[in-house]
Amino acid sequence: MSAVSLDLLWTAGIFVVMLLFIGFYCILATRNLIRILIGLEVLAKAITLGVVAVGYATRNTALAQSLAITIIIVEVFVVAIAAGIVINIYRHHDSLSTDNIEKLKG
Amino acid sequence: MTWSIDIVLMMILAVAALWAVMATRLIHAALGLAFASVVLAVVMFRLGSPYAAVIELSVCAGLITAIFISVISLAKHESVAEIEARMKRRWKKYAPLPVAAAILGIVLATLARHPRSMPQPLAEADVRRVFWHFRQVDLLGQIILVLVGAFGIVVLFKSWRKK
Numbered sequence: 001m002s003a004v005s006l007d008l009l010w011t012a013g014i015f016v017v018m019l020l021f022i023g024f025y026c027i028l029a030t031r032n033l034i035r036i037l038i039g040l041e042v043l044a045k046a047i048t049l050g051v052v053a054v055g056y057a058t059r060n061t062a063l064a065q066s067l068a069i070t071i072i073i074v075e076v077f078v079v080a081i082a083a084g085i086v087i088n089i090y091r092h093h094d095s096l097s098t099d100n101i102e103k104l105k106g
Numbered sequence: 107m108t109w110s111i112d113i114v115l116m117m118i119l120a121v122a123a124l125w126a127v128m129a130t131r132l133i134h135a136a137l138g139l140a141f142a143s144v145v146l147a148v149v150m151f152r153l154g155s156p157y158a159a160v161i162e163l164s165v166c167a168g169l170i171t172a173i174f175i176s177v178i179s180l181a182k183h184e185s186v187a188e189i190e191a192r193m194k195r196r197w198k199k200y201a202p203l204p205v206a207a208a209i210l211g212i213v214l215a216t217l218a219r220h221p222r223s224m225p226q227p228l229a230e231a232d233v234r235r236v237f238w239h240f241r242q243v244d245l246l247g248q249i250i251l252v253l254v255g256a257f258g259i260v261v262l263f264k265s266w267r268k269k
Binding site: 008011012013014015017018019021022023025026029032034035037038039041042045048049052053055056060061062063064065066067068069070072073074075076077079080081083084085086087088090094096 | 112113116117119120123124126127132135136139142143146149150153154155157158161162165166169170173174176177178180181182199200203206207210211214215231232233235236237240241244247248251252254255258259262
């Protein structure tokens with residue numbers, strides 16, 4: 001493996017950690033259901049970037065691409081179902097804030 | 107030197123993600139996320155993953171943005187006063203985020219050491235061969251997910267229409 005690939009992998013790793021931090025911060029700080037989904041999307045982008053960078057560094061881009069495609073499909077599934085649930089919650093509570101969803105509280 | 111472009115692109119990706127998280131209006135956040143997807147697709151293309159890049163571009167930057175905009179348009183529109191009140195609260199909550207993300211990146215870049223050795227790379231294979239012949243369980247899972255997703259959306263929207 002060349003030094004260039006290792007350097008690039010290392011740099012991509014730093015950005016993956018930064019994106020994970022941004023995504024987790026968004027999920028933890030916000031009360032808005034759509035913003036929680038956006039945070040989840042940022043997390044998925046971090047993972048996709050990591051998989052592709054590792055595939056490039058190890059010269060195994062074929063496997064990395066097939067895994068990245070799988071991640072993207074799962075991402076779309078999660079967003080589509082979550083969007084349907086968010087719309088239903090909005091219709092029931094007339095709000096997108098998690099503070100107003102209290103029916104499941106024990 | 108060749109990968110300095112990739113570093114710039116990844117910086118733009120991080121800034122776009124920050125914009126998506128910090129934008130006051132939801133529609134701006136969705137557009138920021140779409141821009142992040144476009145930049146990620148360019149990075150993926152440059153890192154030798156063109157097939158995945160095309161799917162990222164069409165699905166994440168296209169379909170998911172369309173889903174987000176549909177959901178946002180179904181929610182109620184806020185008045186200017188409501189947006190201004192929310193902006194003050196949001197800046198207080200999200201002001202530390204860019205600073206903390208930048209500090210995290212700088213600390214990681216300076217403190218950590220580069221890996222000296224990695225596992226030997228596998229033989230380069232064609233992505234179509236890997237995808238259709240060696241990852242068949244993944245493929246089956248993806249087909250099931252797409253069908254379940256379509257069924258789930260039909261059920262969710264059907265129950266809403268009845269009400």
